[in-house]
Amino acid sequence: MFSSRSNWQNRIGLLVAAACALLVISVRFGLAFAPPAAAATLYGWALLLGGFALLLGIANAIWHHFVRVQRGQREWGFSLLLLIVFALVFGAGVSSPGGSAAPLAEWVFDAVIAPGQATLYALTGFFLLGAAYRFLRFNRPGGLWILAGALLMLLVQTPFFYRLVPAALVGLLDWLLNWPVMAAMRGVLLGGALGVLFISLRLIMSGAK
Amino acid sequence: MATSDCPHCGYSNPFDAAFCGHCGTALARRQPPEEPDDLPADRSSVSAEDKVDKPPGPEEEKRAVSPPNRPREPINARTWPQDVGEEDAQEAEKPQAAGVQETEADNDEPEPLLGGLTGLLDLADTQAFTPASAANPDPVSNRPPTLSGDLTLDEEERRQLRQLFTEELPQEAAGRLEEPPEDRAQTEGISRLPRRPWLEAVLFIGLVGALLWGAEPTRRGPGQHALPGLELAHQQLESLAPNSLVLVNWAYDPATAGEMDFVAQPVVEHLLRKEAKLIVISQLPGGPAAARRVIARAEDTLRRPSRAQISANQAIEGGFLPGGAASLPLLGAAPAQALPVDPRWVGLRDRFDIAGLADSGPALSLVVAAASEDVRRWLEQVQPYHGAPVVAVTSAVADPSLRPYLDSGQLAGLVSGWDGGGAYIQRSERTRSVAEQARSSRLRGGLNWGIGILIAAILLGNLVGLTERRMP
Amino acid sequence: MNPFSSGLPGLMQDAGLVLGLVISLAIGSYLIRDNFLARLGQYILVGAGLGYTAVLVWGNVLWPRLFAPLLADPMVWLSVPESALLHRWLPLILGLLMWGGGAELLRQPPSGLGGRYILRILAAVPAAILIGVGLGVGVSGAVQGTLLPQLTAAALPPQAEVSTAGGGLPAAAQATWLVRLITLVITGGVLIHLQFGREVGGSRDAPALQPSSDIPTSEVSGQGRAPRYRMLLYSPLRVWEGIGRRALWLAAGILFARLALARFSLALARLDYFLFEVPRSELWQLIWAAVRGAGS
Numbered sequence: 001m002f003s004s005r006s007n008w009q010n011r012i013g014l015l016v017a018a019a020c021a022l023l024v025i026s027v028r029f030g031l032a033f034a035p036p037a038a039a040a041t042l043y044g045w046a047l048l049l050g051g052f053a054l055l056l057g058i059a060n061a062i063w064h065h066f067v068r069v070q071r072g073q074r075e076w077g078f079s080l081l082l083l084i085v086f087a088l089v090f091g092a093g094v095s096s097p098g099g100s101a102a103p104l105a106e107w108v109f110d111a112v113i114a115p116g117q118a119t120l121y122a123l124t125g126f127f128l129l130g131a132a133y134r135f136l137r138f139n140r141p142g143g144l145w146i147l148a149g150a151l152l153m154l155l156v157q158t159p160f161f162y163r164l165v166p167a168a169l170v171g172l173l174d175w176l177l178n179w180p181v182m183a184a185m186r187g188v189l190l191g192g193a194l195g196v197l198f199i200s201l202r203l204i205m206s207g208a209k
Numbered sequence: 210m211a212t213s214d215c216p217h218c219g220y221s222n223p224f225d226a227a228f229c230g231h232c233g234t235a236l237a238r239r240q241p242p243e244e245p246d247d248l249p250a251d252r253s254s255v256s257a258e259d260k261v262d263k264p265p266g267p268e269e270e271k272r273a274v275s276p277p278n279r280p281r282e283p284i285n286a287r288t289w290p291q292d293v294g295e296e297d298a299q300e301a302e303k304p305q306a307a308g309v310q311e312t313e314a315d316n317d318e319p320e321p322l323l324g325g326l327t328g329l330l331d332l333a334d335t336q337a338f339t340p341a342s343a344a345n346p347d348p349v350s351n352r353p354p355t356l357s358g359d360l361t362l363d364e365e366e367r368r369q370l371r372q373l374f375t376e377e378l379p380q381e382a383a384g385r386l387e388e389p390p391e392d393r394a395q396t397e398g399i400s401r402l403p404r405r406p407w408l409e410a411v412l413f414i415g416l417v418g419a420l421l422w423g424a425e426p427t428r429r430g431p432g433q434h435a436l437p438g439l440e441l442a443h444q445q446l447e448s449l450a451p452n453s454l455v456l457v458n459w460a461y462d463p464a465t466a467g468e469m470d471f472v473a474q475p476v477v478e479h480l481l482r483k484e485a486k487l488i489v490i491s492q493l494p495g496g497p498a499a500a501r502r503v504i505a506r507a508e509d510t511l512r513r514p515s516r517a518q519i520s521a522n523q524a525i526e527g528g529f530l531p532g533g534a535a536s537l538p539l540l541g542a543a544p545a546q547a548l549p550v551d552p553r554w555v556g557l558r559d560r561f562d563i564a565g566l567a568d569s570g571p572a573l574s575l576v577v578a579a580a581s582e583d584v585r586r587w588l589e590q591v592q593p594y595h596g597a598p599v600v601a602v603t604s605a606v607a608d609p610s611l612r613p614y615l616d617s618g619q620l621a622g623l624v625s626g627w628d629g630g631g632a633y634i635q636r637s638e639r640t641r642s643v644a645e646q647a648r649s650s651r652l653r654g655g656l657n658w659g660i661g662i663l664i665a666a667i668l669l670g671n672l673v674g675l676t677e678r679r680m681p
Numbered sequence: 682m683n684p685f686s687s688g689l690p691g692l693m694q695d696a697g698l699v700l701g702l703v704i705s706l707a708i709g710s711y712l713i714r715d716n717f718l719a720r721l722g723q724y725i726l727v728g729a730g731l732g733y734t735a736v737l738v739w740g741n742v743l744w745p746r747l748f749a750p751l752l753a754d755p756m757v758w759l760s761v762p763e764s765a766l767l768h769r770w771l772p773l774i775l776g777l778l779m780w781g782g783g784a785e786l787l788r789q790p791p792s793g794l795g796g797r798y799i800l801r802i803l804a805a806v807p808a809a810i811l812i813g814v815g816l817g818v819g820v821s822g823a824v825q826g827t828l829l830p831q832l833t834a835a836a837l838p839p840q841a842e843v844s845t846a847g848g849g850l851p852a853a854a855q856a857t858w859l860v861r862l863i864t865l866v867i868t869g870g871v872l873i874h875l876q877f878g879r880e881v882g883g884s885r886d887a888p889a890l891q892p893s894s895d896i897p898t899s900e901v902s903g904q905g906r907a908p909r910y911r912m913l914l915y916s917p918l919r920v921w922e923g924i925g926r927r928a929l930w931l932a933a934g935i936l937f938a939r940l941a942l943a944r945f946s947l948a949l950a951r952l953d954y955f956l957f958e959v960p961r962s963e964l965w966q967l968i969w970a971a972v973r974g975a976g977s
Contacts, residue, residue: 187871
């Protein structure tokens with residue numbers, strides 16, 4: 001995020017970030033560099049700054065659509081609608097004493113947000129089918145293993161097929177989940193954690209330098 | 210916005226994308242092409258409309274195909290279907306004199322540390338393996354994190370597998386809203402979604418038909434299979450003493466409520482039956498409201514006298530904690546400072562004896578999450594502080610990723626998916642209302658048909674694959 | 682009737698039902714193809730979501746945690762200076778800097794040193810704090826919550842496997858030992874695959890021992906003992922990596938099946954809403970009765 005700024009800005013930003021990161025790490029690992037309260041204070045700041053950042057992000061999105069309307073760009077009508085809906089919801093929420101728990105905000109949640117989000121994500125199930133048809137094939141690399149795992153799990157987790165499959169197969173699935181799959185996912189977790197660790201330390205060190 | 214066209218499908222991706230958003234092909238990491246020096250000064254300020262409307266001239270096309278200053282690619286970057294040997298040869302042909310500059314460039318770019326299927330699994334479980342706050346500094350933007358992946362797998366294999374796990378619609382729909390018009394115009398006309406309308410139609414008809422006419426009686430058969438971890442979760446909740454403080458992280462919103470409500474409600478009912486005191490926080494904007502609804506339904510099911518009374522005495526609702534992973538440790542380090550504030554912010558902190566929370570921690574932590582990342586984050590950021598047992602109630606897809614934590618004892622129980630919810634109700638021996646039974650029967654029937662159609666589609670796909678292979 | 686919006690008039694409840702149905706159908710029409718209605722629904726959803734989030738952040742976070750206490754007692758820093766400064770005033774200043782910097786970034790970059798330039802520099806501070814704390818908790822969390830516990834669980838034998846006084850192991854413990862060994866092998870194989878998959882031959886396109894640019898020419902040409910040494914080293918590694926790779930494939934299959942269950946549950950819940958929940962509502966019953974009455 002500092003790439004578009006000047007060197008001075010980058011240095012200040014990296015220095016502050018590295019200082020915060022080192023303070024948090026030292027407190028979490030019990031090193032005596034800083035009192036635990038200092039880390040708690042930073043977490044509290046992160047909470048509040050997260051709120052500020054969210055509002056800034058929302059303002060940015062609103063500005064983006066405002067500019068689209070102002071310039072009459074493509075789909076500016078949709079952007080105008082978005083702005084109107086935003087203004088109505090925001091106005092209703094702020095003017096209600098209960099905020100997001102006020103009846104009007106709850107009504108918006110039940111009437112627009114919940115059904116809209118739920119429908120949007122419900123569509124993914126349909127697209128999954130096309131992907132499975134196209135790519136879940138035994139003659140592709142690793143296809144047999146993937147197919148075996150998928151079919152076994154599909155059979156056991158579906159009520160109708162679960163009645164039909166022998167108990168030994170169910171036991172095999174439980175064993176697979178408990179051991180080989182668990183071990184594979186542990187490898188992924190460890191790899192991911194190591195990656196996070198090295199990348200973060202590298203960033204912190206570059207800031208500290 | 211600078212974009213990078215996918216070499217496989219032509220989709221325009223953001224320049225920092227590691228993989229194609231459409232087909233999953235790994236994209237080579239490149240620097241954005243520099244503006245040629247010989248262009249007029251005002252060329253860079255050409256309006257977006259101009260860029261869209263004007264077709265590129267022959268000279269520009271030539272430049273696009275073979276830019277004069279070909280940006281250097283990292284040694285490990287591979288672009289399918291580019292031949293490996295060819296790339297190595299290109300590396301070998303580089304003049305030795307450029308070595309110094311290249312070393313400097315290498316120092317600027319972080320070494321790729323993750324590779325292989327880490328990237329593949331990431332899409333099935335978004336943000337599972339990258340630190341949320343570091344990868345996504347803008348909390349509003351909900352783009353999947355770019356992966357710093359060393360490409361160690363067969364590219365074709367990786368592309369196919371990523372495609373399999375890609376959830377296309379939300380990225381597509383969300384992406385279009387934020388996409389600047391000039392970028393969208395570039396990508397329009399390209400068939401981006403490899404959809405199979407006839408398959409989708411079959412599934413749609415199958416699901417609707419099953420819901421209307423294919424309801425499966427609940428009492429028939431052994432019910433759902435309880436995956437390992439469910440019994441542990443039940444035991445953990447059963448062992449709670451009355452008035453135990455339970456810290457609940459509500460990490461799902463209406464987007465996944467269709468599945469998650471089924472899993473969460475039986476567990477919340479169990480907690481209320483055990484007279485536990487729930488302190489509910491959420492890091493999702495839709496989380497507090499989703500939690501309120503499930504808790505209210507659980508209370509209704511338990512036939513409590515008055516919702517308001519129960520809520521006032523047994524649950525703190527509505528806590529929203531922004532800041533992602535950076536603010537989460539506050540719940541362990543200084544819970545009184547982090548605890549949610551009532552929407553009406555009146556006297557909430559005096560309702561429970563939360564001083565005990567700071568001293569000894571909660572009796573139990575419950576993470577109700579649609580993604581395994583939220584559970585992992587809790588185990589990494591909060592549990593090390595107070596060491597309270599953690600029970601995870603998750604979406605079906607998060608289950609395999611959380612098995613290592615169950616094995617290591619960091620998770621004291623795991624209930625996942627719609628089948629987990631059903632099995633938990635059976636385990637709790639709770640009698641369902643007529644309406645609940647009817648709905649459950651419908652959904653069981655729907656699931657039978659849906660999975661049946663999926664299996665049929667997979668078999669058909671394999672058959673078609675065999676036929677295609679044999680054809681000359 | 683929804684208990685959370687029960688304070689509103691009945692008309693609003695009915696309107697909410699209709700609005701929810703319309704938006705659901707509009708967004709759901711994407712299933713047929715990307716169309717005007719689907720876009721309309723998405724824009725409305727985004728607008729409402731942004732408004733709701735803004736209200737939530739203001740009403741649930743910034744106002745009660747920061748602004749209300751400050752307004753209630755603006756001179757609190759005189760009585761409890763350190764606490765008020767750290768928990769109220771500094772976050773407020775940082776947050777305002779963030780907002781100021783954000784607004785400043787929407788304008789053209791400043792031409793020279795000045796107030797705007799300083800504002801840009803200062804605005805980097807709150808962002809850097811957020812990133813720094815995120816990095817710090819990411820590193821410490823990865824070590825404390827994943828690396829150490831998972832390495833310990835992978836490496837250490839289970840507690841039940843304490844050898845008996847006679848030196849032998851009971852059958853169950855032996856089986857557990859075997860299982861533990863299998864998991865260790867798989868975990869190691871996956872790690873090898875993720876990090877060195879290409880080098881040890883994990884990819885079909887890149888067979889093991891293929892000459893690469895970082896190997897000296899003498900080694901590639903087979904002179905000396907290096908290739909034999911590499912072969913001795915790589916053969917077991919390739920087998921180990923193959924085990925890990927296959928376990929990952931199996932896990933990917935199981936993960937896909939769970940993904941299908943999750944997504945089908947969402948689709949079914951939504952279809953159930955259209956087919957059963959909406960028709961049960963009072964408004965729908967009324968409309969239905971009116972339609973039937975008009976028909977007869």
